[in-house]
Amino acid sequence: MLKCIVIGNLSVGKTSLILRYTKNEFAGQYIPTIGADFTTTPLKIDENYEMVDLNGDHKYILENQGLSYDEFTEINDQIDEETKIYLWDLAGQPFFRKIRNYYMSHAYCALTIFDLNKPPFEISSWINDLKTFSPNSDFFLVGNKSDLINTENPVFKEQIDALEKRHTSKVHLVSAKSAGGVRALFVEMKLKMMKRLAQSPL
Numbered sequence: 001m002l003k004c005i006v007i008g009n010l011s012v013g014k015t016s017l018i019l020r021y022t023k024n025e026f027a028g029q030y031i032p033t034i035g036a037d038f039t040t041t042p043l044k045i046d047e048n049y050e051m052v053d054l055n056g057d058h059k060y061i062l063e064n065q066g067l068s069y070d071e072f073t074e075i076n077d078q079i080d081e082e083t084k085i086y087l088w089d090l091a092g093q094p095f096f097r098k099i100r101n102y103y104m105s106h107a108y109c110a111l112t113i114f115d116l117n118k119p120p121f122e123i124s125s126w127i128n129d130l131k132t133f134s135p136n137s138d139f140f141l142v143g144n145k146s147d148l149i150n151t152e153n154p155v156f157k158e159q160i161d162a163l164e165k166r167h168t169s170k171v172h173l174v175s176a177k178s179a180g181g182v183r184a185l186f187v188e189m190k191l192k193m194m195k196r197l198a199q200s201p202l
């Protein structure tokens, strides 16, 4: 089972990001997730649609994952069309902590989401929970709602730099509303999962 969990405080946009990626939709109103929800997405990357449509960003994403285009094609071709990633959307409200912790185990990958409008970006407790319940999980740090801020602001850049250093991980800036960066994030996540699978099959 390729389980990917999507975690982060309430209202940071976990459900919205999944909806944007899987259905290319966005809903403005906030409907809190109750407990947990799940949806699936194929692991295999559609080269013509998902990759080519990234407006040149695919080069940068492949570079992040240390893959040449040929290496990508080789591992992507080995993946069965039927192989699915199970995306678990875990409710962020404190009330759901118990049920959430239960769903946090055995994750292969995690997207840790935070709201770019709400500094200081407190994600340490999520990373700690992840290390407790799914110590072998890979993770991505994701700042959402980039449509509402100026990403060129030096103070903002410093905060993001500090976060990247603290967790020795790149921060992905995305917006479920404008769709900016969302496809790139999920494609990079798939690449990371594929690479890991190719190195040590389940």
Ligand SMILES: Nc1nc2c(ncn2[C@@H]2O[C@H](COP(=O)(O)OP(=O)(O)OP(=O)(O)O)[C@@H](O)[C@H]2O)c(=O)[nH]1
Residues within 6 Å of the ligand: 008, 009, 010, 011, 012, 013, 014, 015, 016, 017, 027, 028, 029, 030, 031, 032, 033, 034, 090, 091, 092, 093, 144, 145, 146, 147, 148, 174, 175, 176, 177, 178
């Ligand atoms: N401006 C803006 N609003 C967003 C964005 N993503 C989500 N929102 C809004 O933020 C609110 C919360 O989004 P959700 O996706 O429901 O948040 P969640 O993280 O799933 O929340 P819980 O299920 O309670 O944990 C909604 O009103 C969304 O419309 C974004 O990229 N930009």
Ligand SMILES: [Mg+2]
Residues within 6 Å of the ligand: 014, 015, 016, 031, 032, 033, 089, 090, 091, 092
């Ligand atoms: Mg939700």
